[in-house]
Amino acid sequence: MFSSTKFNFIIPIISVILGLVAGAIIMLIFGYNPILGYQALWNGVFDSPFFMSETVNRITPYILTGLAIAFAFRTGLFNIGAEGQVLVGWVAAVWVGTAIDAPAFIHLPLALLAAAAAGALWAFIPGILKAKLGVHEVIVSIMMNYIALHITNYLIRSVLTDNQETTEPVKQTASLTNDFLIGLTGSRLHLGFIVALLMVLVMWVILERTKLGYELKAVGYNQHASNYAGMKVERNIVISMLISGLFAGLAGAMQGLGSFGNAFTNTAFSNLGFDGIAVALLGGNNPFGVVLSASLFGFLKVGSLNMSTAGVPNEIIEIVIALIILFVASGFIIRWALLQLKKGEKK
């Protein structure tokens, strides 16, 4: 028999395999060659150090948004507002990065802190509304996404610049880019992945090694029982949203101080926050699982850009990702199938 932790591990893996196989079948149906397609996908990432480091850059914000969603999930909240928190974090980081002059050891942490604070603030609003008034956090945080989109556009256009679409690049002292890494790979590889991995540890420590984490999880399992046990449910909901928003805000900083080095007006969402939901789901809401699933997402997204060299439209990868999520979400079917197989074996 499988234990439940084993299932948590096996279901995502089977889902990924099923997703890729289904993707292959779809490619076949539409007359594309799946072997060439997947080969191009692989080469798209592992062809040269340049694309490998681009992939790392892509993985970094996915880890952070994945953590944001996973952390909220673990405490019984659905932070669908990560998208907006990414945007405000992005602009906050760039703002501090462009407007202030300071030595690097102050400037960079300050910019990161600003992003984290902006993200946390954006998550605080749905958090406090949920805690005090019982307004569902999904509704509020979805709406906060739109507010963030338009406010950041306004800030970029009217405050950070004079009617331009793009801000000045952040000062070198606030930048996550590193000459050594750039020289090594010729890419935009930046130090953000260290921040992301640190945050993975932070989430693990908070949830597994502190009293606060224990309480947060307890509230997630059962508010009423936690209340009865003397825990401050309202406070815990707000804290949980704050930490979740902090992670998402940092994801924005990765873009603003690292990959792009500036902020620009968006007509649509960056999708980092929304993809984070899928990353968290696939990663089983476990911080280390999130690293793995974010890596898969980054790999698929960067690799897919190369698929058109094999004549395969890269949208196919979006389908594959959607299918993987579908399979994870219907994990009970896989669980049932595995149990059936096991049962058959015993007879």
Added chain:
Amino acid sequence: MKMRRYATLLGLLLVVSIVLSACGSGGSSEQGGSDSNSFKTAMVTDTGGIDDKSFNQSAWEGLTKFGADNDLKEKEGYDYLQSNSASDYATNLNRLVQSNTDLIFGVGFKLAEDITKVADQNKETHFAIIDSVVEKDNVASIVFEEQQGSFLAGVAAATKSESGKIGFVGGEESELIKKFEAGYVAGAKSVNKDIEVDVQYAGSFGAPDKGKLIASNMYNSGVDVIYHSAGGTGNGVFAQAKDLKNNDPEGNYWVIGVDRDQYDEGQIGDNNVTLTSMLKAVDVAVADVAQKSKDGEFPGGEIVSYGLKDDGIGIAETNTEAYTDDIKAAVDEWKQKIIDGDVTAPTTDDELKAYVDSL
């Protein structure tokens, strides 16, 4: 029991793998190594993709035409990479550089930032950016005289309008869209000095709901022709005009399309609300620059401008029922004046003010 389950699974796997491998051998033979001497060009789309019925599609048609003119094969001689998000631009540009592409097009001003960086790192590769200016020796900047086409759209709108009120719906307020607005207003005032032009911005290129609302207010206030330069938001303008036309087939609800001929967008039953469209021939420009580059005359470091003179900008005449002969005559007259240099279409608020004052 157990055997049967495994057998089914195995069978399925076998079928899949046979089919897969059958396809694998078929396709791979086509993958010939490309000649290192031959010219190769490619474009990186913005997030619209090559079937966006607009900008990217037009650019790709240009490259395809260039390929056909020069007997180049798709994938070997000309190609495209699609971007699904802003993060993809740099990756795609670099991928093309690494696959020894001679000339790389960046479609849309959103790629300007990344082209600047990549062009700096790869001085041997030639780049071209559409709708933006990048000052590098290995980058050609392709821009369009949108104000000229918009001027003619204004002429057409003012000639068509019976109420003396026309409208303009912009996407995001920027220098680029200002060119459309200034040209349009100037063209309309040239025909009818007292015409009222209602100018509104939706704040987004992707908000058809807002476009519909603005159009609804405009038509309600007596505006009878709306020129939109708002991408997807403009679809809302079309939707509102069609709604009104559907309820009141005799009413005057006209839309002027942008970038490409939007005649098809305006069809409602037997009527069509598209008066005309301001055509921006990205395909002509792309094919032209690619050809120059292949012939060794790459306009690096230059700003290549396309306007009425070289058919880079034009006015659609598809809706012959609405676009009457007297409109055509008026438009042709002003077109000639612009080409001859007698009239310069304004591009900014200040230029527009000076132009209107001079009338």
